[in-house]
Amino acid sequence: MRRICLTLPTNRACGATISAIREEARYAARHFEVEVHLLILDSSDEPTFAVHAKAVDEADPIPGVVVHHLDEPAQRDFLRRAIEHSGLAEPARLLDLMLPEGVSYGACTNRAFLFGAALGCSSVHRRDSDSDYQLLDGEPVFPIHHELSSLGRRASEAVDGVTESTLDPAHEHKPVVLVGSSFIGELSVDIGEIQQLNPEVYQDVVSLWAPGDWSAEQKRELVAESFRGAGTDPFVGDVATLAVVDPMRLDMCNISFAQVQELVPLPPARDTIGSDxxxxxxxxxxxxxxxxxxxxxxxxxxxxxxxxxGFLAYQLRFTKFFLSMLYFNAIYAAMAAAGESLLDDRQRVRPREVAAIVRESTGLDTAENLRRLAVIDRCYRQLGGRYAEFADLLAPRHEQLLDEARLDIEDFALLIEAWEPLIRACRATSVHPLPR
Structure with missing residues (x-):
């Protein structure tokens, strides 16, 4: 029976979400021929972890579902053993990239990828602790329905699990490696207040994630659709499209991967939204x-x-997102130019080619990022209040932030190069330490 990993990384109290995701796991095990490994990677404080653990331990068992609820010491123990088994150089640095101090959106998902490999899972299905499921006729609408209908199948065979296909027939022999959707409700980035205070400032700030050479019209179009997800219209019936999917239509709270996550990781940048x-x-x-x-x-x-x-921490992550885009815009352009040459003859991503593109970007001129910081400083001071206070705190850190953005990309290149050996080591490493 195929194993899958349904994962919830969290660093906050989310008992209701844990209960809800258990029901999604139940749905998957009941409606598909899969064994579900529900993986809760819990970085919350000890009292919160204890509440979560009590809820997990006291919940009724679900046939076909195995729950793994791991605090950071347990995660660190597994990672240390796997890295040691891999024989890779700089084990302490790799462990720090996998489980850093502070918030890393990429690292928490990378850990799920590694645990999924160790558990023998063919796919990883990710949810967030600050989200919930829609209801239709009083019943929750689970994304895993579409994920398990198509993920991992050859595209030509996955057609019968979707409502439409816009996929070029030239790609039908390839596997479906991603199934996902978006969100409704509040903006994915907590910047609605900026838009309310000053729409012009909102335009100037949000457009900072565009490439520097984009026209004003291109930036306006980008801002108009940024961070809004699928709007507010509730679910009324299924629509699923087989395609080469536009990332702007997806969100990491509602995503699943097969194959590709064992070849290339996510950027482990700290305190940087969008890095995943x-x-x-x-x-x-x-x-x-x-x-x-x-x-x-x-x-x-x-x-x-x-x-x-919380406001100050989030605005820092937002700022670092803009600085990271100097590199990611260049990386995405280079990958788009490379196209299918990024794949081998088995239609699998070539990690070395990706790592080379990432590493080459570290030599970019940082003048564009200096301009980004100048715009943030000007705009936040114009907003006043706590935004101006944030600008005061940010100003002496400009050079440090420029260096951190480049070093984050260097770390990412290193992790890509180490990823396949690390995945292999995880497959041979027990998630739970063996009794002595």
């Missing part, structure tokens, strides 16, 4: 098939973001 979207772009640029469906997840904000410390 890389594989969506790689799949698109390499012309690999995916399925885009409309079982959108409901996005909501936690109270922590509304606090002053």
């Amino acid at each position: 979207y890389f594989l969506m772009h790689l799949v698109q640029d390499a012309k690999l098939p995916g399925v885009l469906h409309n079982r959108h997840i409901v996005n909501f904000y936690t109270g922590e973001r509304r606090t002053d410390p």
Whole structure:
């Protein structure tokens, strides 16, 4: 029986989400011939972890579902053993990239990829702790329905699991390596207040993630569709399209991968939103098939973001996102130019080619990022209040942030080069330490 990994990385209290994702696991095991490994990677504080653990331990067992609830010490133990088994150089650095201090959106998902390999899972299905499922006639609408209908199948065979196909027949012999959707509800990035305070400033700030040579009209179009997901219309019936999927239609709270996640990881950048979207772009640029469906997840904000410390932390992650785009815009352009040459004769991504593109970008001139920082400084001071306070805190860190953005890309290149040996080592490493 095929094993799959349904994963929930979290660093906050989310008992309701854990209960909901258990029901999605139940649905998968009941309706598909799969064994579901529900993987909760829990980085929350000890009291919160204890509450989660109690809920997991006291829940009724679900046939066909195996639950793994791991705190950071348990995650670190597994990673240390796997890295040691891999024989890779710089084991301490690799461990730090996999489980860093602070927030890393890419690292938490990379850990899920490694645990999935260790558990013998053929696919990884990711959800978020600050999201929920839509309802239709009082029943939850689970994305895993479409994920398991198509993921891992040859595209020509996956047609019977979708409602339409826009895939070029030239790609029908390739495997479906991505199935995903988006969200409805609040913006995926907590910047709605900026738009309310000053729409012109919102335009100037959000357009900073575009390539520097884009026209004003291209930037306006980008801003108009950025961070909005699928809008607000509720689910009323299934639509699933087999295609080379546009990353702008996807969100990491509602995504699944097969094959590709064992070849190339996500960028492990710290305190940088959007750093976990890389594989969506790689799949698109390499012309690999995916399925885009409309079982959108409901996005909501936690109270922590509304606090002053939460606000400052989030704005820093937002700023670092813009700085990372100097490199990612160049990387995505190079991957798009490479196209199907990124694939080998088995239609698998070539990690060395991807790593070379990533590493080459580290030599880019940082003048464009200096301009980004200048725009943020000007715009946030114009907004005033706590935005101006953030600009004051950011100003002395400009040079440091420029260096961090480049070093993040260097770390990413290193991790890509280490990824396949690390995946192999994980397959031979027990998730739970063996009793002595």
